[in-house]
Amino acid sequence: MAPPEASTLEILRTHSLASVAGREIERLILGGEIPAGSRINEQALADRLGISRGPVREAIRGLERSGLVVTVINQGSYVRKVSAAEALELYDLRALITGEACATIAANPPPGALARLKALTGAMAEAATADDAQRYYGLNLDFHAALLEAGAGPRAQRIYADLGNELHLFRRRALVAPENMRESNREHAAMLAALRSRDPDAARRVGETHIRNGKRRFAASTPAVENDQGPPQAATGGEPGHARPTPDPPRRRAPRIARGR
Amino acid sequence: MAPPEASTLEILRTHSLASVAGREIERLILGGEIPAGSRINEQALADRLGISRGPVREAIRGLERSGLVVTVINQGSYVRKVSAAEALELYDLRALITGEACATIAANPPPGALARLKALTGAMAEAATADDAQRYYGLNLDFHAALLEAGAGPRAQRIYADLGNELHLFRRRALVAPENMRESNREHAAMLAALRSRDPDAARRVGETHIRNGKRRFAASTPAVENDQGPPQAATGGEPGHARPTPDPPRRRAPRIARGR
DNA sequence: CCGCTGCAAACTGTTGACGATCGACGATCG
């Protein structure tokens, strides 16, 4: 194989620095190295990645659009903090997409899709038996990715992925109880059966229910609706007329109206 | 009122140049001033906006994430060209979200929502009678925005808005036939009735059907599946291993494999 | 002891400039 330096150069020839920085920052955020709610220091990140601030800023702009960070003028970018209510909505939307994908697959299963899903379910069963939550988690991601690939278009897949990323921001990782693993995989098996049955409506119901049950398990494992403060989020519409609808990422605010100049 | 200059300065104090540039570029794209498929000249845009290339690049990076533009390394950014197949998927996703919103509203209508929707339907009826497609179009947007506001969360609203923006890219604007307007508004009335009926399932069906009918009308007005070439779109996953899955925004292609160096 | 004022450091927002790459045009050679 070629030495890693050559590979790096080849990557640089095909991907811009901003894009690789974007993936790296996304990894740092989702991996928890940059905790939710914390501020992102552009200079520090640039130094860490060995690049300049320009590409870092561009990458942050992209992550902002995808909902991972929020930016306050002259103050910086913050890793978005997803509230419990928002997390619940994310589950609902995922349920919707998953149900639709199940219905599509049941109506006309792509060749090989069911076999692949079945194999993943089997592997998850093994992981659940071994209480290997880490492995189960990864396989679960694969299962749902395969499901979407088989029954949803590229746009839906991207939306689903974005929603999953945002969900990671709510908590460092919803702890996976052993019983939850087994219950979840039972639902996977039920989904598979429904997909085989060629009944789109039933498949949609089962798929939706699976995610909704995940939402329930998630809500049950959440201690309470921790309501630290106004959740930082920049929605679509933001008129300058409003005082400040939601953007209070940091806790310290000095609302000095002394902006007279 | 204050002179526009002062207002501009105040905006600059609360919004970054990149964000206003983003809105402006989005407006240019959706308004058709920058046609779909064309390249975006950063310098020219910066000059036009009277700013430097930095904010423009940041804005483009954000639009890229939201699916309005695609960027090819060392070649530039192109206004995304949505294929017919992609447009159909966009309709499906909008149908899904709209149906869900209808079901939610029917289950528990927020105060004032039904009245507002009814008023909009009435206004649309007037516009349809007057054959004022422009006005009908705007009211239709308002209607669906109000629907989502009443029955969907902020995230779903943002997704819906993004999908609508992408849909604009397919064609300069699907021409609205007078009969289509009337048919569409009849469906609006049916939706309203279903919402009043307090039957979530029925409301969901009607809402979904409305969008699916819009999809049908759209497909009927589309001359054919114009298949110029591989549609430029950057999906979620992009391994450097693949040769080049889809990114062929410009028509001139020089697939010389002579990248040996 | 607490609050206010002023200054200094840090950081962000923006700009301009430099190097590198790509596409196009024209010249040269088979």
Next chain:
DNA sequence: CGATCGTCGATCGTCAACAGTTTGCAGCGG
């Protein structure tokens, strides 16, 4: 006469520096 190579212009990607703002702290006064 056609194809290939070299050169040129245009544009992108990246960097370093400047200006403006916010934050934190020290000093002062009440």
